[in-house]
Amino acid sequence: MTNTDPAARLTSTFTTDDLRSFVDGDGPFATVMLPAPSGQFGGDHRFEVMWKHARRRLEQLDADWSSDRLDELEAVVAELHHSDAPAFVIIQRADGVVFVEHLNGELKGGDAVTEVADHPRLLEIIDDRQRTLPHIVVDTDRAGATVTGFDAGRPTGSEQVEGDTEHIHRVRGGGWSHRRYQQRAENTWERNAGDVADVVAEMARQLDPVLIAVTGEVRAKQFLHEALDHEFGDVLVDIEAGDLDGVSSEVVDQLADRRARFQVAILERFRDQGGITDPGEVEAALREGRVETLLVSGPTSTMDDGEVRARLDAIGAAITAALTTSAAVVVVPQTAEMSGGLAALARW
Numbered sequence: 001m002t003n004t005d006p007a008a009r010l011t012s013t014f015t016t017d018d019l020r021s022f023v024d025g026d027g028p029f030a031t032v033m034l035p036a037p038s039g040q041f042g043g044d045h046r047f048e049v050m051w052k053h054a055r056r057r058l059e060q061l062d063a064d065w066s067s068d069r070l071d072e073l074e075a076v077v078a079e080l081h082h083s084d085a086p087a088f089v090i091i092q093r094a095d096g097v098v099f100v101e102h103l104n105g106e107l108k109g110g111d112a113v114t115e116v117a118d119h120p121r122l123l124e125i126i127d128d129r130q131r132t133l134p135h136i137v138v139d140t141d142r143a144g145a146t147v148t149g150f151d152a153g154r155p156t157g158s159e160q161v162e163g164d165t166e167h168i169h170r171v172r173g174g175g176w177s178h179r180r181y182q183q184r185a186e187n188t189w190e191r192n193a194g195d196v197a198d199v200v201a202e203m204a205r206q207l208d209p210v211l212i213a214v215t216g217e218v219r220a221k222q223f224l225h226e227a228l229d230h231e232f233g234d235v236l237v238d239i240e241a242g243d244l245d246g247v248s249s250e251v252v253d254q255l256a257d258r259r260a261r262f263q264v265a266i267l268e269r270f271r272d273q274g275g276i277t278d279p280g281e282v283e284a285a286l287r288e289g290r291v292e293t294l295l296v297s298g299p300t301s302t303m304d305d306g307e308v309r310a311r312l313d314a315i316g317a318a319i320t321a322a323l324t325t326s327a328a329v330v331v332v333p334q335t336a337e338m339s340g341g342l343a344a345l346a347r348w
Helices: 006-012 017-023 043-061 067-078 123-131 178-207 218-232 244-273 279-287 305-324
Strands: 029-035 087-093 098-103 113-117 135-141 144-151 154-162 211-216 236-238 291-296 328-331 342-346
Touching (some): 006 244, 006 328, 017 305, 043 067, 043 113, 067 087, 067 098, 098 123, 123 244, 123 305, 135 218, 154 178, 211 218, 279 291, 279 305, 279 342, 305 328
Parallel strands (some): 291 328
Antiparallel strands (some): 144 154, 291 342
């Protein structure tokens, strides 16, 4: 049985250790977020042009950001390739240390972002990690399966299960031997499904997935359910799409649905426990180390530029404080209680 506490699942599915180490350094921080036009003609050139614009913008934003630091940042960007990810977040500390995140999804709005602020821009990184939940995809037939695990948006491993193919097909016709051959086929399918189930179960115990997506031959999927439902029934889902693109799309939809459920569960817990909603009180609780889980909601489309900047600055400071006090950070949709973009569940 997987961990069924939705709130715990969402806050434990991604690591922030690297972010915590990075925010230990002094600011200010220069952040550049670049979309990667890999599906467009001249993607290399377009990516290079976006970086040049970003560099000029950094020079305008902070005259103290030395050319040496910018040269170091440019050397890091030069190592990136536009086809490696849908977008990148590149952050440089005042001491020149650079942090790079390959996002698994596109930037909201699709435009490049360049800024210099007292705190690093980590909202998009945490939001992206929160979307890339651990899962397993099983492509099965009567003879075996391909079982692939994913975490942080990338494959963690793949195993090919090759079962027995003798007596694997049903026979047509009748006679005294017909039922015997049919039973042999059923037994072979079931043994093969058992081998597949063993591989899936072992991978699931290591990965603790929020989803085990099963695609392939109908009878093979039925046998797999019979073998796995007792332990993993809460995350086992059949995928009916036929081709690879269809399977991928349905898996993405399933993961988005699970993330939304986790967010709802966290917000319900927040309401049940009477969480902190006033941004000033949230900041005070963070300073005192009293925050167990920080809830953040990004800017909305109705805000003007000044409101967006103020929201992002408050979120940046709050996330930095949460990371330095080992509080969990969760991105949620804005609700009536979170009009200020920040809320918290307290440790005491």
